[in-house]
Amino acid sequence: MKVLHIIPRWIGGGPERGILEIARQDRARSGAIERRVVVLDKPVSAPLLVMARRLGIALVTDTDPDRLAGEIEAADIVEITYWNHPLLLDLLRKPLPSARFLVRSAIAGNTLPHVLFGDLVAFPDAWILSAPPGHGAVLASHAHVTHIPALADMTRLAGYAARPHDGIRIAYLGGMFETKLHPDFADIVAQTSGAGIRFDLFGDSDAATLEILRSALAACDVLERVTFHGHVENIADAFAEADIFAYPLTPGSYVTSEKALQEAMWVGVPPVLLEGTAASGWIDHGVTGFIARDIADFARILVLLSADTTLRRRIGEAARAEARRRFDPSRNALAMDEVLSALLRLPKRSHPPLPGAGLSAADRFLQSLGDIAPLFLEIVDSTSDPRPPSAAWNAEILLRGEGGILHYANSFPDDDRLLQWADALGRPRGRARAYESRRPRP
Numbered sequence: 001m002k003v004l005h006i007i008p009r010w011i012g013g014g015p016e017r018g019i020l021e022i023a024r025q026d027r028a029r030s031g032a033i034e035r036r037v038v039v040l041d042k043p044v045s046a047p048l049l050v051m052a053r054r055l056g057i058a059l060v061t062d063t064d065p066d067r068l069a070g071e072i073e074a075a076d077i078v079e080i081t082y083w084n085h086p087l088l089l090d091l092l093r094k095p096l097p098s099a100r101f102l103v104r105s106a107i108a109g110n111t112l113p114h115v116l117f118g119d120l121v122a123f124p125d126a127w128i129l130s131a132p133p134g135h136g137a138v139l140a141s142h143a144h145v146t147h148i149p150a151l152a153d154m155t156r157l158a159g160y161a162a163r164p165h166d167g168i169r170i171a172y173l174g175g176m177f178e179t180k181l182h183p184d185f186a187d188i189v190a191q192t193s194g195a196g197i198r199f200d201l202f203g204d205s206d207a208a209t210l211e212i213l214r215s216a217l218a219a220c221d222v223l224e225r226v227t228f229h230g231h232v233e234n235i236a237d238a239f240a241e242a243d244i245f246a247y248p249l250t251p252g253s254y255v256t257s258e259k260a261l262q263e264a265m266w267v268g269v270p271p272v273l274l275e276g277t278a279a280s281g282w283i284d285h286g287v288t289g290f291i292a293r294d295i296a297d298f299a300r301i302l303v304l305l306s307a308d309t310t311l312r313r314r315i316g317e318a319a320r321a322e323a324r325r326r327f328d329p330s331r332n333a334l335a336m337d338e339v340l341s342a343l344l345r346l347p348k349r350s351h352p353p354l355p356g357a358g359l360s361a362a363d364r365f366l367q368s369l370g371d372i373a374p375l376f377l378e379i380v381d382s383t384s385d386p387r388p389p390s391a392a393w394n395a396e397i398l399l400r401g402e403g404g405i406l407h408y409a410n411s412f413p414d415d416d417r418l419l420q421w422a423d424a425l426g427r428p429r430g431r432a433r434a435y436e437s438r439r440p441r442p
Contacts, residue, residue, distance in 0.1 A: 001033045001340065004075035008085035008402075010039040010059065012048055014150060014259050015081045015106045020048070021151035023055040025333035033340075036060060038071060040087040065094075073097045077343050080124070083107045083254070084114045084368050084403030086361070086411045092123065093357040093364075098348040102339065104128040106150070107254045108135055108278035112379075112393040113403045114254040117370025119354050126343055128336065131256040132281035146339050149257030149282070151329040152266075160236040160267045167196045168306040171242035171269070173235065173260040176205035176213060176228075178396035182248040182274065184295045186216035189225060191299035195306050199226045199246070202238045235263055243312060244305050245271040248298055252394030253277045257327075265289070265323035270315035272301050276391045288322040289315060361412035362421070368403075380424040399425040 010016050019037060026033045036058045044061060052059050060071060068091075072078055079102045082088065101124040108131045109116030116138050121127075126144035129136045139145045170192075174180055182188075189199055205213070210228070217223040232238050239245075245264035249255060258279045264271050271289040273280045283289040290305075292298035305312050356367045366373045372392065379393065398404050405425060409418040 001344065002074060002076045003033055003035050003340065004071055004078045005035060005037040005081065006078065006088070006091070007037060007039060007081040008083065008088045009041045010037070010044045010048055010052075012045045015083075016045075016048055017153060017259065018106075018150040019057070019081070020051055020055060021153045021329055022333055022336065023052075023057050024153065024155075025151070025330055027055065028330065029333075036071065036075070038063065038068065040091065041085070069097050072099050075099065077102055077340055079104055081106055082120070086364075086403075086408055089354065089364065089368055090357075092120075092354045095353055096351065098350045100125050100343045100346055100348055101351055102126045102128065102343060105130060105136070106256065107131075108256050109138060109254075110135070110392070111252050111254045112372060112376055112398055113365075113369060113401070113405075115368065115370045115372060117368065120370075123351055123354060125346055125349075126339060128339060129256075131278040134281055135256075135278045144339075144342070146335065148332050148335050148339075149262065149327055150259065151332055152259040152262045152327060154263070154266055154327075154329055156233075157236045157239070157263060157267055159234075160239060163240040165241040167198055168243050169198055169200055169241045170244045170246045170302060170306075171200045171202065171239060171264070172246050172248075173202045173232075173238060173264070174247070174258070175203050176201060177209050178212075178250065179394070179401040180250060180253070181213075182250050182295070183396075185213065185248060186220045186222065187295050188246070188248060188299050188302070189217060189222045190220035191296065192302050192306070193222060193225075195303045197225070197302065197306055200229060200238070200242065201226060202229045202232045202235075204231050236267075239264065239267050239269055242269045244302060245269045246298075246302060247271055247273050247279070248292075248295070249274060249277050249279065250394055250396070251276060251390055252392065252397055253279075254397070255279045257282065262323060262327040265319040266327065268316035268320035270305060270312050270319055272298060272305070274298060282326065284318075284322070287315070288319045360417070361408060361415040362417035365405075365408050365418065380421045382424075395425055 005019055023035055038060045040063055049059055078099045082103050083106045103124040107114040121139055121142055127139055127142055129145060129147050130150045133147045214223060217226055247261055256278045261271055261279055273283055273291055275291045275293060280291045283291055285291045290301045292301055356364050369376055400406055405418060405422045409422055
C-alpha cells in the first residue's frame with residue numbers, strides 16, 4: 001500500500017512525530033506500507049529528516065504543482081494532516097488529481113483560528129479525529145469519522161524508573177509560549193506555597209517569553225521554586241522525579257490528544273488539567289486524573305495530591321491502565337490500518353476544490369474560520385482592552401500562533417486588512433516589526 005502524507009511542516013512537533021510513530025509501528029508488523037511525506041513549508045528539521053529516513057519514509061519538499069500531482073496520482077491513499085495553515089488551505093483550493101483522501105485532524109476544530117468548517121468537512125473520503133469521542137460535532141454529517149488519538153512513541157519511556165527525591169515535584173512538559181501555557185501559571189505556583197512543592201518545567205521557549213514567565217514568578221516571590229530545564233529528548237528521565245503532572249493549557253487552546261499527557265499517564269504520573277480544552281476529555285475526573293475548574297481549583301488539587309501519597313498512587317495506577325487502553329500505539333496503529341483498508345475498497349474519485357481560490361488573503365483567512373468568522377470580526381472590531389481569552393479564542397493564539405494573523409500576514413505581506421487585524425489584536429506598530437523572522441508558534 002502506498003500512502004502519501006501531506007503535512008504543513010516538519011520541524012519536530014506532535015503531528016510530525018505521530019507520522020514517525022505510525023511508520024515505526026509499520027515496521028514492527030509487516031512493513032507492507034510505503035510512506036512518503038510532502039512537506040509544504042520550510043525549513044525541515046534535520047534530526048526529524050534523519051529519523052524519517054531511518055524508518056523508510058521519503059520526504060518530498062519540492063512542491064512544484066506537477067511534482068505534487070504526480071505524487072498524489074501514484075499514491076493509493078493521500079492522508080492530509082490538518083490544521084489551519086495558509087499553504088495547506090491554498091493547496092486544497094486547487095484542482096487535484098483523483099484520489100482517496102483521508103484527513104487526520106491535529107486540532108479539536110472549535111477554537112479560533114483552527115476550525116473544521118463545512119466545505120473542509122465535506123472534502124475527504126474519511127476523517128480521523130485525534131480529539132476524544134464527544135468532540136467534533138461538526139463532523140456528524142460525514143459518513144466516515146473515526147476517533148484515534150495521535151500516536152506517541154512510548155519507546156522513549158522504556159528507561160523510566162521513579163527516582164527518590166526530596167519533597168513533592170510537579171512536572172510540566174511542553175512548549176512554554178503564550179499560545180500553550182496558561183498565562184496565570186505563576187499564580188498556580190504562588191497558591192501552592194507552603195506545601196513543600198517544587199515545579200520542573202521541560203520544554204521549548206524563546207527568550208522574550210521566558211523572561212515574561214520568570215518576571216511573573218519573581219513578582220509572586222516564587223521563582224526559586226521553579227526549575228527551567230529547556231528542551232528534553234530523554235522524557236523518561238524528565239518524569240523520573242515527577243510526583244504530579246501539571247498541564248494548565250491556555251484558554252482557547254486547540255490541542256487534542258497531547259503526547260505529553262499520554263506519556264505522563266503511561267508512566268503513572270497523575271495528571272491535572274484545566275477544563276475547557278479537548279485534551280481534558282481523556283481524563284476521568286477523580287479516577288484517572290483531575291480536571292480543575294479554574295486556576296484556584298488547579299492549585300487546590302495540586303496541594304491535595306501533594307499531601308496524599310495514597311491518592312497519588314491510586315490515580316497514577318488508574319492513569320497507567322487507562323493509557324494502555326486508550327494510547328497504546330500498536331493498538332491505535334491497527335485502528336488506523338482499518339481505516340486505510342476501508343478506504344482502499346473505495347474507487348479513486350475527483351474532489352471539488354475548496355472554494356475561495358480567487359479571494360484576497362484576508363477573505364481566505366475568514367473563510368477558514370467557517371461559521372465563527374463573525375466572532376473573529378467582532379473581536380477585531382471591539383474597542384475593549386484587554387480582551388480576556390475564552391474557551392473559543394485566545395488573542396495570543398489568534399495573533400502569533402500557527403494559522404494566526406501574523407502567520408497569514410507574513411505569508412501574504414501585501415494584504416493590508418491582515419495588518420489592520422494584527423494591529424487590532426496587539427501587533428507592535430510599524431510594518432517592519434510585523435514581519436519578524438520568528439516562526440509562528442505551534
